[in-house]
Amino acid sequence: MVGTLYVVATPIGNLGDLSPRAAEALRTADVIAAEDTRRVQILLDHLGAGGRRDVRSTFDGNEAARAEELAAELTAGKQVALVSDAGTPGVSDPGARVVRAAIAAGAPVVVIPGPVAAIAALVASGLATDRFLFLGFPPRDAGPRAELAGGLVDERATMLFYEAPDRVGATLATLAAAWGDDRAACVSRELTKRYEEHVRGTLGELRDRFADAAPRGECVIVVAGASEVARPALDVEAEVRALLATGLGPKDVAQRLVVKTGRPRRELYQLALALAREPAP
Numbered sequence: 001m002v003g004t005l006y007v008v009a010t011p012i013g014n015l016g017d018l019s020p021r022a023a024e025a026l027r028t029a030d031v032i033a034a035e036d037t038r039r040v041q042i043l044l045d046h047l048g049a050g051g052r053r054d055v056r057s058t059f060d061g062n063e064a065a066r067a068e069e070l071a072a073e074l075t076a077g078k079q080v081a082l083v084s085d086a087g088t089p090g091v092s093d094p095g096a097r098v099v100r101a102a103i104a105a106g107a108p109v110v111v112i113p114g115p116v117a118a119i120a121a122l123v124a125s126g127l128a129t130d131r132f133l134f135l136g137f138p139p140r141d142a143g144p145r146a147e148l149a150g151g152l153v154d155e156r157a158t159m160l161f162y163e164a165p166d167r168v169g170a171t172l173a174t175l176a177a178a179w180g181d182d183r184a185a186c187v188s189r190e191l192t193k194r195y196e197e198h199v200r201g202t203l204g205e206l207r208d209r210f211a212d213a214a215p216r217g218e219c220v221i222v223v224a225g226a227s228e229v230a231r232p233a234l235d236v237e238a239e240v241r242a243l244l245a246t247g248l249g250p251k252d253v254a255q256r257l258v259v260k261t262g263r264p265r266r267e268l269y270q271l272a273l274a275l276a277r278e279p280a281p
């Protein structure tokens with residue numbers, strides 16, 4: 001009989017959030033696939049289920065090969081529990097490849113739901129929960145981050161980002177530049193922990209607050225979607241022409257318009273180059 005893959009959510013800071021089903025799956029699994037074997041050992045010890053366990057490290061760098069190995073264990077009838085460092089495997093964490101390999105091997109996949117930092121932050125923000133878009137970690141480099149934000153300027157859903165504390169200020173600055181200072185937003189930090197905090201305000205207020213003072217601990221950024229009022233469609237070509245007319249070169253024009261238009265920098269550059277080469281009327 002083929003074994004079952006249990007995808008087990010674990011606490012994001014508060015051990016009290018480990019569910020009885022999660023505890024049972026960890027106690028009884030033949031094999032535990034864990035992003036960090038030391039962290040899962042703490043959980044197992046907490047459950048009194050440490051002992052001699054078959055724990056296999058499964059992280060981004062080895063997940064592809066490990067997924068095949070775990071699929072073979074499932075085919076051999078073993079019960080496999082998959083955990084990540086914290087929260088739900090597969091959510092900005094390894095896990096998706098293991099799930100796909102299990103499905104391909106014909107093994108049942110059972111999810112044991114539990115903490116997800118993004119959902120906790122969404123609900124605490126007070127922003128609309130009927131439609132939301134989880135975007136994981138934004139790009140570290142300012143250019144791609146601005147492109148991402150520019151492309152989402154008309155997005156109506158509430159948007160959620162994971163971010164490292166020392167980059168929260170820069171990311172808020174990018175979002176405020178792209179979406180305006182007035183959007184409602186919330187930075188949630190240390191969810192489920194002793195110093196849990198939700199800082200609510202406009203994007204401009206939060207940008208200013210975190211500009212020189214990185215929040216302490218892990219953070220989620222939640223931002224309201226675009227309002228219902230439709231914005232007139234932007235005439236990209238006219239925008240490019242107007243900037244070229246001020247004497248800017250194609251490179252600078254592209255740089256200036258990335259956020260405003262949401263178009264890739266290269267595409268804007270090619271357009272600016274083509275328009276700059278047009279013979280004068």
Ligand code: SAM
Pocket residue numbers: 012013084086087088089090091092093115116117118161162163164188189190191192193218219220
């Ligand atoms: N799998 C996890 C989940 O289900 O939420 C996410 C893992 S991801 C590698 C780690 C990021 O999640 C952190 O950088 C932070 O943005 C967010 N996060 C995790 N725990 C958190 C917490 N207790 N409070 C606030 N954000 C948290």
